[in-house]
Amino acid sequence: MKKIYKFIIINLVLIIILFIAVTLYGNLSPKINIKDTNNIILYDNKELPYFTSKNGYYVKLNDISKNLINATIASEDKNFYKHHGFDYPRILVALKNNILHRNLNEGASTISQQYVKNLFLDFDKTFKRKLDEALYTIRLEAKYSKDEILEGYLNTINYGHGIYGVGGACKYYFNKDCKNLSLSEATTISSIPKSPSNYNPIDNYDNNRKRKSIILNLMVKDKMISLNDKERAEKDSVNLVGKKGENDERYLYYKDAVLKEFKDIPDISHDFNNLGMLKIYTYLDKDSQDSLINNINNELKNDRELQVASVMLDPSNGSVLALVGGRSYNKSEYNRAVSSKRQVGSTMKPYLYYAALENGFTTSSQFISEKTKFNLDNNNIYEVHNYNDKYANRPISMAAAVSYSDNIYAVKTNMFLGSDALINVANRVGITSSLRACPSLPLGTSEINIMEMAGGYAAFANLGYKVKPHLIKKIVDRRGHIIYQNNDIKTLTLNSNLTFILNNMLTSTYDKNFIDYNVPTALGLSTKLKHTYALKSGTTDTDEWYIGYNKKAVLAVWLGYDNNKEIGKIALNAQNIWYKTIENYEKNMKDVWYKAPKSLSPVFVDPISGNPINDDREKKKLMYFVKGSEPNNTIQVFDEKMNN
Numbered sequence: 001m002k003k004i005y006k007f008i009i010i011n012l013v014l015i016i017i018l019f020i021a022v023t024l025y026g027n028l029s030p031k032i033n034i035k036d037t038n039n040i041i042l043y044d045n046k047e048l049p050y051f052t053s054k055n056g057y058y059v060k061l062n063d064i065s066k067n068l069i070n071a072t073i074a075s076e077d078k079n080f081y082k083h084h085g086f087d088y089p090r091i092l093v094a095l096k097n098n099i100l101h102r103n104l105n106e107g108a109s110t111i112s113q114q115y116v117k118n119l120f121l122d123f124d125k126t127f128k129r130k131l132d133e134a135l136y137t138i139r140l141e142a143k144y145s146k147d148e149i150l151e152g153y154l155n156t157i158n159y160g161h162g163i164y165g166v167g168g169a170c171k172y173y174f175n176k177d178c179k180n181l182s183l184s185e186a187t188t189i190s191s192i193p194k195s196p197s198n199y200n201p202i203d204n205y206d207n208n209r210k211r212k213s214i215i216l217n218l219m220v221k222d223k224m225i226s227l228n229d230k231e232r233a234e235k236d237s238v239n240l241v242g243k244k245g246e247n248d249e250r251y252l253y254y255k256d257a258v259l260k261e262f263k264d265i266p267d268i269s270h271d272f273n274n275l276g277m278l279k280i281y282t283y284l285d286k287d288s289q290d291s292l293i294n295n296i297n298n299e300l301k302n303d304r305e306l307q308v309a310s311v312m313l314d315p316s317n318g319s320v321l322a323l324v325g326g327r328s329y330n331k332s333e334y335n336r337a338v339s340s341k342r343q344v345g346s347t348m349k350p351y352l353y354y355a356a357l358e359n360g361f362t363t364s365s366q367f368i369s370e371k372t373k374f375n376l377d378n379n380n381i382y383e384v385h386n387y388n389d390k391y392a393n394r395p396i397s398m399a400a401a402v403s404y405s406d407n408i409y410a411v412k413t414n415m416f417l418g419s420d421a422l423i424n425v426a427n428r429v430g431i432t433s434s435l436r437a438c439p440s441l442p443l444g445t446s447e448i449n450i451m452e453m454a455g456g457y458a459a460f461a462n463l464g465y466k467v468k469p470h471l472i473k474k475i476v477d478r479r480g481h482i483i484y485q486n487n488d489i490k491t492l493t494l495n496s497n498l499t500f501i502l503n504n505m506l507t508s509t510y511d512k513n514f515i516d517y518n519v520p521t522a523l524g525l526s527t528k529l530k531h532t533y534a535l536k537s538g539t540t541d542t543d544e545w546y547i548g549y550n551k552k553a554v555l556a557v558w559l560g561y562d563n564n565k566e567i568g569k570i571a572l573n574a575q576n577i578w579y580k581t582i583e584n585y586e587k588n589m590k591d592v593w594y595k596a597p598k599s600l601s602p603v604f605v606d607p608i609s610g611n612p613i614n615d616d617r618e619k620k621k622l623m624y625f626v627k628g629s630e631p632n633n634t635i636q637v638f639d640e641k642m643n644n
Contacts, residue, residue: 039277042255044284045321045473051255053156057167061151064166064178067186070225072154074218075190077111080150085112085141086134112137115153157193160200161242161330162252172242173201183229184236187212187219196330202242203330250293251284253325257338258282258471265472268483279476283319288312291584292322292577299573300327300559306570307562309336309450311469312555312581315458317488318467320451321553321585334562337450341433342560344453345444345538346405347545348422350460350502351429352442353398355421356413357498363505363623364610364631366395367412374415374439382439384411387539390518395637397610399623403508404518405537410442428493429459429466444538444545453547454556460503460534461549463594464494497597501624504594506534513619514607522546524572525579531591533582537575541566546578552589555582600624605631 042051061069073080109117116136140149159169169189170178181189191211192199201208216230225233258280296308304327312322325335334340356365369392374382386407392400401409414422419437426435433448435441455469467490475484508514510522510529520526521537535548542564547556557578559570596602604615605623612631613620625631 040259041277041279042251042258042284043279043281044286045282045319046286047281048286050251050284050286051162053164057165057171058155059151059165059167059170059178061147061154064151064154065181065186067183068166068178068181068190069150069154070219071187071190071215072150073111074222074224075194075215076114077109078218078222080111081146083110085110085137110137111153112140112149115149115156116140158196159189159192160196161202161249162255173240174238175241182233182236182238183216183225184212184233185238187215187233188238190215197333200330201238201240203328249329250289251286252329252333253335253337254282254284254289254320254323254471256333256335257320257323257325260335260338261471262475265484268475277478281473281476282471283314283321283473284471285312285321285585288322288581288585289324292324292581295577295580296324296327299576305561305565306559306567307336308577309340309558310556310577310581311337311451311454312553312585313454313458313469315461315467315549315551315554317490318455318458318469319473319488320469320471322581323471336558339449341447341449342543342558343444343446343540344448345540345543345545346407346410346442347453347536347538347547348426348444348446349402349405349410349442350506350536351426351431351456352410352414352417352422353402353505354460354494354498354502355417355425356398357501358425358495359417359421360629361398361413362610362625362629362631363399363501364397364605364625364635366397366610366635366637367401367409368392368394368637369396369401369406369408372408372412374411376439382411384408384439384443392517392608395635396608397605399505399508399605399610399621400514400516400608402505402536403511403514403520403607405509405521407443411439414442415439425494426456429456430468431456444540444543450556450558453545454554457547457549457556458554459494460499461551461554462490463496463503464492464499465490466493497600497626500594500597500600501626503534504596504622504624506536507532508607508621509535509537511607511621513621516608522575525575528579528583530583531586531589532593537571539571543567544570544574546574548578548582550586551592551594553582553585555585557581596624599627601627601630603630610635 040053041049044050113133116133155165155167158164159166161172163169163172166178166189170176170181173189174181174185188201188208191208194211198204199208199211213234216233219225220227220230262280292310292312300306300308307326308324310324311320313320323337325337326332371391372384374384376382384407387405391408396406396409400406419441422441423435423437431448431452433446433452435446438445451469455467459466470486472484473486474482477483509520510525511520512523512526514520522535531550533548533550538545542560544559544567545557549555555578557574559574560567602622602624603612604620605611606613607619607621610631611633
């Protein structure tokens, strides 16, 4: 009995000490600056604002409908006015339920804790992150009244469609001031923050109604409204004035990519209590972003499930001009442009062919294109097929293999060189995803992020200079001090002469001179393009890619399904998105292709065989060679070397 009594006394003392410590910490700590909390302004490449987290509508608590206040408290934190920042009974219940159900689905964050989260851009579930959140919650509760906390919270939370704050939400959804909302309208808006992409009434009206019914029941339970009030509100239809695609949804994937990049910048603080208002200057080109989205919407209007990711960047410095991470931000905030990895198909082949050039191949080097079975280690057989089972059944040049995206040629080249050669080149230009050394590697069986791929191709567009894709130019704090500036570092990682040869070879993908037993993979663009581009497409059962570039821009487009469903025939959709967007960007620019280095020898060759020919031949291609490696009429077929 004495031991139990002693145990109780010790724990009571510890609780008292902890309470005193928490109180002292809260009272003695400096006051948190909540005026500029979560106040971010993003600027485009013309230094015009395109996103602000405050939306220009800060609403005092007295000017917010009591219905909306009550609905928020009932749904988010019914004991808000009773606790001191943490709802301990609710925490214990959530902990018990999570243990019983063996998951972490039930949370117990209070309004104060959720408001504190808006002081941070880093939402990682680390111990330090949780500790910082707890300490800031203590300071917030000690220095501000409950009404001030609730007012700040309502003016910072996400209400969907790029709207942060209740003032902007009331204007967007109902074109009303917050104080004039009906109970039905108030519960419609308070239903959104739990999951803005799933519960905003513009895109998911039925989901919003279900959530609204739950909140109305909670309000009845907490005696905020009567049962009759609830029934009338459920029957009361609301007049939504906002429309799909409004309120700059076009820039929200780009915005999220900016904030992700900001979070990853070392050596600067990432919480708003220290930084206050931030002005983040980005490279967003609104015209290109709008063009990209319009082309996506026009090409994919018949398939709502088909997803897209696309990145356009300036290869001279890696700055991202446009970015799309999905079909609709309001339906899915998952940013495929920066977060997903997919099989890249034949867009992997340029890394292989650069490696081949580096190892003594030329654009005229030949392999036989025919149905082939490879004998691998342990007596395994690997059989490779070309698209549509088209084969030359004779030696073809590397240029022809590029034009037709010949898989036989690619696998033979990879096996001749060894996969390490391809992997080495990919790593040198910025591909950090894991690449598995295997015969099928050049066919794009490894998964890579689209931003990585755009960055990798930028090294080709730069004639060998590697750049890092980035969206942020500079960051300015509330005092006008530049706290971050991008340095636009370029590093020479490839041979410029060989890169020029590769770039010239990649124009064969839409060159009519290659029409023969097969046709170039992008032949349909031969009469549509007004500028010259290096271009490569890639197709797997589940993915479609187009990546092309010149001096001015690199544009990568991916199409596919999130559930990896087979894509069918969508190549023309990806192709149209690509060429219409990049041509729009270069519409007022001259067609300035790369100038051939004087150290290279130009030779007219037969497009299919790569043999030298007279320039009076109708079908010919001007190719470039390192001096001393020019082709002759006795080109050795590399199959012979492989078999020796």
